[in-house]
Amino acid sequence: MVNFEYFEPKTLEEACALLEEHGDEARVIAGGTALIIMMRQHLLNPRVVISLANIPDFDSVRFDARDGLRIGAGARHRDIELAKPVREHYPLLHETFSKVAQPRIRNMGTIGGNLCQGDPLTDPGASLITLDAEITLLHSDGKRVLPLEQFFLDYYQTDLRPGEILTEIHAPPPSPGMRWAHIKFLPRSQEDFATVGVALTLRVKGGLCEDIRLALNSVAPTIVRARKAEGILRGRRPEEHLVREMAEVAATETDPMDDNRGSAEYKRELVRVLVRRAVDQALKRSGSGEQTGRDASTRL
C-alpha cells in the first residue's frame, strides 16, 4: 500500500475544506472496509486520507413520525440494523442491513461509505430506493438534496462531485399498510455479495396494488429501479399471471454481467424467480409496523 497523510477533522466544514484543498489526491474514510481493500489492491492510491470518525453526530439514527428516518452517513450498518426506529418502523431496512456481509463487517462499514462506492452488488441502496430515500451532499459552497435513485451513474460511479461529502440519508415516514420483501440470493458464501438482490415495497388497498417500488441489485452496472415492472402491477389486483408478467418484465430491465457468480442468462432467470417470490412474501405480510425475524424462505 502507498504511504499517505492522515487527517482527523473535527467538523464537516473542516473535512470539506481538506477535500477541496487536496482534490484528486484525497479520499474520505469512515468505516474503511471498502477503502482499505481497494488501497491494498492498488485500485486506489490516495496521498491523503481524511477520516470522518471524529465528526460529532455523524452516525446518528433519528426518527420523527412526520419527518421520517434520518441516518447520518457515518452510521454503521450494524447500528442501523439494530436501531429501535428501524426495527419498529422500517422492517425492510432491518432485514436488509442484517444481511450485509456479517456482523464483524457490519460493525465497521458505514452506510455513507457503502453508497458512495457505487457498487451495484450491495444491498442497502436497493432497499433505500424502494423507500423513496434521498441523500444530502455537503460542499464548502453549500449543500444539495438528491433522490438516491439518481445518485448511481455507473459501476463504481456516483454523482458525488469533487469536494462533496455525503452527510445524511432521509427516508420519508412509512405509509400505513406498506408491505415489503427482501431477497438476497447467495449460492455459496455468506460473505459474498448477492448474485441477485430484490427489494420490494407495496401497498395494497381494497385488493388493489395501490403503489409499488421494485429495486434490484447485482443485475446491472447500477442498482436498477424496475419501473416498467412496477407499472404492470400498479393499480391492479396482484393476480398470479400479472405477477409472472411483472417478473418477466423486470428481467428485461436488467443488464447482468457474466461473472463467477453466474452467467447473465442465469441471473435473469433468478430475477424472474425471485421477483415472484418477493411479491408472494410481501403479500403474506400483514402490513408495516410488524416485526419479523428472518424466516428461512428469505435466506436462499
Added chain:
Amino acid sequence: MAETKYVGKTIRGKEAPRHVSGRGNFVDDIVLRGMLHAVILRSPHAHARIAKVDAEAALNHPGVLSVVTPADVQSMTRPFKPGRYAAGLTKPIFEYATAVDKVRYVGEPVAAVAARDRGSAEDALELISVDYEPLPAVVDTRDAMSPTSPPLFEELGANLAWRGVLTYGNIEAAFAEADQIVRERLKIHRYSSTPLEPFACIASFDASTQKLTVWVNAQVPEVIYDALREALGLEDVRVIIPDIGGSFGQKIHLIRKYVVITSLLALKSRRPVKWIEDRSEHMMAAGHACAQEFDVEAAVKRDGTVLGLRFKEIDDVGGSVSTLTIHFTNKLNNLTNTYKVQNISMEGYSVVTNKCPVVPNRGIGKPGMCFIWERIMDRIAEALSLSPIEVRQVNLVPPDQFPYTTPNGNVYDSGDYPALLQQALKSIGYEKFREEQRREREKGRLLGIGVVVGVEPGGRNAARDLAIFPEMKETPGSGGVNGATIKLEKNGTVALFLGSPNSGQSHETTSAQVAADILGISTEKISTSTPFDSDLAPWGVAAANSGNNFHLYDIGAVHGAATRLKEKILKLAAHVLDAAPAELTIENGTVHAPGSPLKKVTFAELGKIAYGNQALMPKGFEAGLQTTFYYTFPHADTNLVPGSDRKVRAQFTFSAAAHAVIVEVDRHTGKVHVLRYLIVSDNGVVINPRVVEGQAYGSAAHGISVALGEGFIYNSEGQLLTITLTDYGKSSTLETPRIEIEHHPVPSPFTALGQKAAGEGAAIPSPAAIASAVEDALRPLGVKVRELPLTPEAVWRLIKNAQGGNSKFEIRNSK
C-alpha cells in the same frame, strides 16, 4: 501388558492450550534480530517470454538490502531435479525457483526484494521493470491436447506431456464376457483445501560455518532439505518446522521454490530474511488440485457384478512438469476401491496448461478414483434396473477374504464393507426416506439420497511409482521409514521427539497416549516437542505431516521406542529391586516388585541412577534412559517393490467408510441444501476418538463444499478470476452442513495397535456422495450428474437441458 488406559480415549489435547491462548508458534510469530522482509514479484501474464529484467532502481531504493532476479537464480542456483512427482518425464526439463526465460502461469514468481520493512520492500518491488513478450495462453484442456497449441515447453514440443497405460488382469476377456457395457464421462474441477495460513518462511545463513537454517511451514522436511542442497549446493542445512496453520498437501511441493528464493535473499544480504505469502498469492500460485476428465467403461453381468473397469483420464497439470503424474499414479492406492473386480485398466494423459501447477492436495487423485467408481455404480444400477445399493453389495469384497490382495497388488489388511454399508443404510433410515421421497415428490419437493463407499489408503510406499515407471533413473527408495525418540528425564517425566512435523492432527496428543500406555505413566507427565528440527529429530523418508503416514510410521516408531524404553526401565529396575524383569509391574510411573509394598522404585529414582550413579547400574547396562526407534512396516513383503507384473503395495493400511447424504434441490434456482450427512467409518483401532472424528468432519466438509461450488475459475486468457476466498466460494458455518459420524472399527492385523489412517478420509468419497444425491433428487426430471461443481447455476442448467422427465411434474409446480 496392562489394558489401555489412554489409547481409545479422548484426553485433553496437548496442542490446544497454546492455541486457544494465542500462544501458537507459527513462522510469522518468529522474529530474528536484523531480519529483513521479502516480497515477491509475480507474473501478470499467463504465458510470456521474459525479455529483460531491470532491478537497478529497486536495489538502490533506501531500505533494500538484496534483490533476486532470474539472472541471479540461474547463476547462483541449480535447477531442481525432476523428482518422483515428475515421474514419466522423458526429456529433462529444468525448473528453477523462479521463472527464468519464460512465465507459464499468472502468479509465477519472477523476482524478489528484501528490505528493512515490508512497506519499503513493496515500494521497491514497484521499481523492478520486467519486459514481457506475451504469448497466446493455453487454457482449455482440449486445446492443450491439440498438437498445434503453442507449446509451454519447447523441449517437449507438445503440451500433451505424458501418456501411459497400465492394465491388470485380462481386460479384453472381461469385456468380451460382459452382458452389458456401461459408459460414462465425468469431470471434476480445480480446487484447493486453502489452508488458512499461507506459505511462510525465514532463512538465515551463517557464512562462518556455511550453515543455512530455515524456518518454514512445510509438510515434508525431506523436500525442503533436498531442494536447498540441490539448488544452493549447500551441505549443511537445518530445517525447522514450527506450528503450521493447516497444510492438506498444499505445503509439500511448490513451497520449496519460495524457500530457495528467501534463502538466496538471505545469502546475498547476509541477513536473515522473512517472507510471508499473501492470500491472493496463495490462490494464484501455491498449487491446485488437478482438474480431471474421465472416460469410463464398465463390463458388467446382469446381476451387477463388475467384471472389468476401463478408464481414460486427462489431467490438466498446469504450468509445470514437476507434478506431471501424481494424480494418476496416486490412483493405484484406491484403484479397485472396496470392490472385488479382477480386471482393470487405466490410461492417463497429462497436459500442461497456463494455469497454476497442481500439487498433492488432500486425496490426490483418489477422490477422482472414488468418483469414477461411485458414479459408474449408479449408472450400472440404472442400466440394469437394480437398486444402487444392490449393485454395490454384489461387488463388495466380502469380510472373510481379508487380508485381501487386489489385482494391482495392494493387500487390504482388514475391513467389513457390507457392515459399513448396512449401518449407514440403517442410521440414515434408507427405506423410510424412500417413502418420504415419494410423498414429497407429489408435492413438488425434490429430495434425493446418495450412498457411497470408499477406502482410505494409508502408509506410503516409496517404490509405488516403479509400477508405472520402472525406468525411473533416481531410485525412489521403498517402503517408508520414520523414527521417534523417547527419553525418561531424571525427574521421572518423559520427553517425546517425533520424526514428523504436524499441523493440527494432534500428533503430540496421540503419540503421548500410545507412549503413556506402554510406559505406565500419565500422559500429563509426557511432553512432546514441536517444532520439528531436522538436526535433532529422528526422521526418515516418511517424515511428513499427513494422517496418511503418521498413523503408521510415527505411531509405529513411538510404539517401538516406548517398548524398548520400557525394557530398559525394567532391566534397571529389576537390578535395583533384585527381582526378575518379568515379575515387575509398572503403575503410574512407579515400578513394583512382588513380595512387599516397599519393593518399588519410581521413574525419577531410576532416572537419577541412569544419568549419574554408575555403581548402581547393572554390569553392561548402557547408561541413560533414552531410546530411538525407526519404524518400517513389518508386513511389507510381497509386492513391496513391483516386479514385471507391475503389482505393488501402493499403500499398507486401508481404512474405509460408507457415506449417506440427503439433499433437497430448489428446482427454480438450482440451489442444493444438504439436509443430513452421515459417515460410518472404519479407521481401525481409534487412539483418540475426537481427533479421528475431527479429521472426518473436516475432510467431509471440504469435499461437500467442493462438490457444491467452491473452486478455481480461469478466464480464456489464463487470468485467475477467483483470487479471494469469497470469490473462490469457501464455505462458512452457514454453508457447511451438520455432519454425523459413527465408528465401526475393524482393527488392522498388521499395525502396532491395529490402527489405520484418518486424514484424507472423508474427502475421498464425499464429492461422489453429493453427486449421487443430487442426481437422485433430479431423477424425475431426467437429469444426469457427470460434472462438478454443482453450483446453483450448474444444477439449474442440468434441469433446463434435461431430456425426458415428467412434464406433468413441471406444470404443477410453477413457483
Added chain:
Amino acid sequence: MRHNISVRVNDRLYEEEVEPRLLLPYFLRENVGLTGTHVGCVIGECGACTILLDGKLVKSCLLFAAQADGKSILTVEGLGQNGSLHPVQEAFIEHYGLQCGYCTPGMVLAAYYLLSKNPDPSEAEIRVGLAGNLCMCTGYVQIVEAVKAAANRMRQA
C-alpha cells in the same frame, strides 16, 4: 508522515508512532508484541484477525492502526484471568474445537462475543454468530459443540 496513537490493549496503554498505512493486526503483532491475532487473507474475509474494539467484534485487518487511536482492544491473549483460561477457551480444548489453531484466536473471541450477547444460543444461532470466521480444518462441528458447552458452563457458573 508518522502518526502518534494511543491504544489500550488488554487493559494496558500503548503509545506508539506509526505510519498511517500500518494495518491494525500488524500493530498488535509487531508494535505491541501479541502474535495471537493472525492474518489469513488481509482483506476481511476469513476472520483470523478478529478482535474486540471498544467492545464490538471487528476484523482488524480492515482498520488502520491510526483508526484505533483512543480506543480499547481485547485480543485473545486478554481473555484469561491471572493465568487461568476463560470458560470459552476451556471448552474449545475439551471439545477439540480446533486442529491447526490458526483460526482459533478469532474463533474464540467470536464465541466469547456471541455468548456475551446471547447466553443460550441454539445451534443455528451459533452458526450465524461464527459465520465470519472461516476454519479450513474442522468442518465446524466440534467448534459448535465447544460453544454450546461453553454456554452451559457459563450459565451454571
